[in-house]
Amino acid sequence: MIFLEEVPAYVLDAKYDILAWNPLASALMGDLDAQPRDQLNVIRWVFRSPDLAEHLSDEEKGRFARASVADLRWAAGRYPDDREIQALVAEMLALSPEFAALWAEHEVKVRREQRKRITHPAVGSIDAICQVLPVPERDDLRLVLYTTEPGSPSHQALRRLREVIPSS
Numbered sequence: 376m377i378f379l380e381e382v383p384a385y386v387l388d389a390k391y392d393i394l395a396w397n398p399l400a401s402a403l404m405g406d407l408d409a410q411p412r413d414q415l416n417v418i419r420w421v422f423r424s425p426d427l428a429e430h431l432s433d434e435e436k437g438r439f440a441r442a443s444v445a446d447l448r449w450a451a452g453r454y455p456d457d458r459e460i461q462a463l464v465a466e467m468l469a470l471s472p473e474f475a476a477l478w479a480e481h482e483v484k485v486r487r488e489q490r491k492r493i494t495h496p497a498v499g500s501i502d503a504i505c506q507v508l509p510v511p512e513r514d515d516l517r518l519v520l521y522t523t524e525p526g527s528p529s530h531q532a533l534r535r536l537r538e539v540i541p542s543s
Contacts, residue, residue: 389450422471445484
C-alpha cells in the first residue's frame with residue numbers, strides 16, 4: 376500500500392499555483408516551504424526558467440510544457456471570468472515567446488499522467504509517473520502524485536530522500 380508520506384504529493388489549482396504539499400514533494404521540488412506563496416506557480420517556473428530552450432528541446436520536458444499550456448487553455452475556457460487565470464496568460468504571453476507559440480496552437484487537453492525524470496542533487500535520477508487526479512467536486516483542484524516502480528532504483532532514491540527530511 377502506498378501512503379502519501381512515501382509519495383511526493385501536492386495540490387494545484389486551475390492556474391497551476393501549488394496550494395499544499397507534503398514534505399517529500401518539498402524535498403523533491405526544492406524546499407517549497409521556503410518560497411513565497413506568490414512564486415509557487417508551475418507555469419511561471421517552466422516559462423521563466425533560464426534553461427527554457429534546453430527544457431523545451433528535451434522531449435519529455437517539452438511534452439510537459441505543451442501539456443501544461445493545453446491544460447491552462449482548458450482552465451481558461453472553463454473559467455472565462457477568472458481574472459487570475461487571465462492575468463497569468465497575459466503575463467506569460469508578454470514574457471515568453473515559447474509560451475505564446477504554444478498558446479497560439481489552441482490545443483486544449485486536461486493533463487492526467489506523464490512520465491518524468493527528475494535529477495535531484497542529493498539522490499540522483501528519479502524516473503516517476505506524474506499522476507494528476509481531479510479533486511472530486513472541485514474541478515479547479517488537482518492532486519499531483521509522483522509514483523515509482525516499487526523496488527526500482529527510483530523508488531529507492533525516493534526512500535533515501537524521505538530519510539533526509541527533517542522531522543517536524
